[in-house]
Amino acid sequence: MEEVEPEMLLVTCHTGGCPVAGVTYECEMYPNAEPPTWRAVCGQCRQTVTDIVPVA
Ligand SMILES: [Zn+2]
Known part of the structure; x- marks a missing residue:
């Protein structure tokens, strides 16, 4: 078994009316074995956040 390393991701909520809409947070997540690879709330x-970008 390979060890799965957590990755740093940039997560931005775009829900209308959300107090942190448009604010990007950096957070550490483990990839899911099945798609979608990244899932955040x-x-x-x-609400489910779909704007998830791996830190280059
Ligand atoms: Zn939100």
Whole structure:
């Protein structure tokens, strides 16, 4: 078994009316074994965040 390393990702919520909409957060996540590889939920509006970009 390969060891899975967590990756740093830039997560931005775009939900209308969300207090942190448009604010990008850096967070560490483990990739999912099955797609979607990255899955995040906004800490403020609790909506699924689709704007997830790996840190180059
Ligand atoms: Zn949000």
